[in-house]
Amino acid sequence: MASGGLKMVQKMLDKLPASEQKIAEYILEHPHEVVNSTVSQLANVSNTSGAAVIRLCKSLGLKGFQDLKIRVAGDLVKPAEQGYRDIEPSESMYQVAHKTASNAIQSLKETAELINYDELQKAIEALLKAKNVHFFGIGASSIIALDAQQKFLRINKGATAFTDVHLVATLIANADQDDVVFGISFSGETPEVINVLSLAKDRGVQTISLTKFDQTTLSSIADISLFTSYSNEAPFRSAATSSRLAQLYIIDVLFLCIAARQYEETVKHIDKTREAIHFITKKK
Amino acid sequence: MASGGLKMVQKMLDKLPASEQKIAEYILEHPHEVVNSTVSQLANVSNTSGAAVIRLCKSLGLKGFQDLKIRVAGDLVKPAEQGYRDIEPSESMYQVAHKTASNAIQSLKETAELINYDELQKAIEALLKAKNVHFFGIGASSIIALDAQQKFLRINKGATAFTDVHLVATLIANADQDDVVFGISFSGETPEVINVLSLAKDRGVQTISLTKFDQTTLSSIADISLFTSYSNEAPFRSAATSSRLAQLYIIDVLFLCIAARQYEETVKHIDKTREAIHFITKKK
């Protein structure tokens, strides 16, 4: 469970202010020491202050210093991971199939580890309360939005997934106070998605973002930010393979958490959906 | 490094005084909670006192409570669990996230194992030769079709993914001899998809199916059949979670095999695509 602390530190390293960076470097170099030290000890060895240590924890999206220690401790017992491998010219089908599977698995594992359960909790509460959820993504992310829409409609939650910015603007303009706008963009920098979330925020509509784990414009705008694992893009993966599975995975987790929270009701809705589809199909 | 905390607790269990034993039992039953709680929280939930908690730590030969937490955290980082498990009522977010991940991983592994490389080879040849590929799926599978379309368009392969049966019939009526109709249906029994593939076959257009691994109507109709792992449907998974990831995985494998076969060309097309998107985005 709790782990991935070192990965978080690594990822954020060059986006941090100087003092936090010094601490981050120390952590990466001496993870074993960190696990058994206190805030002020860490402040000392890295020539900074306790406040900076706490700030670093928060910058990483963690609850506090304890949380960081727990996660780093988790990293230290884990066997070395396989890592990502890109597809190369004239590779055998067998190799392609296996690399693809192991990249996907890697990505799922990392994404699961990176989940911030406080944010997830907030997202679930917001989604439960909302009358309508407007999913919005463009390009590859539009597919994630559609998938999410399908899922939520099945449990009788109003959901939209248009890709037309004008339409989405209309929806937001008329949105209820409890509704949610859910922006999806792997890079977190897609202008259309940023605009849509900005609009929503301006109108006081709640926003959730789903981006790669990073300081992205989108995640900084959103009230609640969810993340998938980040992996360096290599030419072929850029056509979005594992990253997309990770996004779908997060959607699944949201859906299933909500489903688990209202178990009986969900089962009922899903049964109704199934019957309805059966009815349509038989009719021909 | 730091781990084995749970083992220590287990070993000592019956040598401990009553109050410490209660705490030890709680730790063994709820290790996840323990990792994120304080001395007094643990004292409360186990109906003892803070002092007893500290005494337990010392009894185990540890330095203190922090040390215990770190070691338990280490124990919790275990390799992904095996097998499928359905979501149950009022499950914790953490459990949902991990069950979902391990189900997905399991499904991907199985699907990779099930690949028939002769059929895959045939599918790749057919797709390489085709001027246009018509992906067709309904409901959850329509999303897989859209994903496939996006991928193939990126490498300059004509691709459609309509859900309107009339439109698809039109496309097939006018299809080239080398074109491919690609039917997607997890159950393999969706009437619309069966009809579309039947039509294609009747018109002498090549057909590929993607279904669960089973004797399905769809796979028996298709010239080339591809499969994802089959797993008994439980109420919640029926909302298609892992099965859909497995379908996307197969699409990825197809795409990447084709990409690997025409490496230079693919890289060129993907670069062009990226530039085009960049251009559109900048324009505003």
Next chain:
DNA sequence: TATTTATTGAAATTATATTTCAAACCAATT
């Protein structure tokens, strides 16, 4: 240059861990 904005660590505050200690318990002995 003036003005805002971000970064920083010392000190205050708050939370948490640990120790102390008197009371309660219990088993063995008279």
Next chain:
DNA sequence: AATTGGTTTGAAATATAATTTCAATAAATA
């Protein structure tokens, strides 16, 4: 049954650590 000596216990006191606040400073922007 009463006495004794050793355990065990948790409330309260204390010590330690984590977190927040805030004013000073540095960097960016106008």
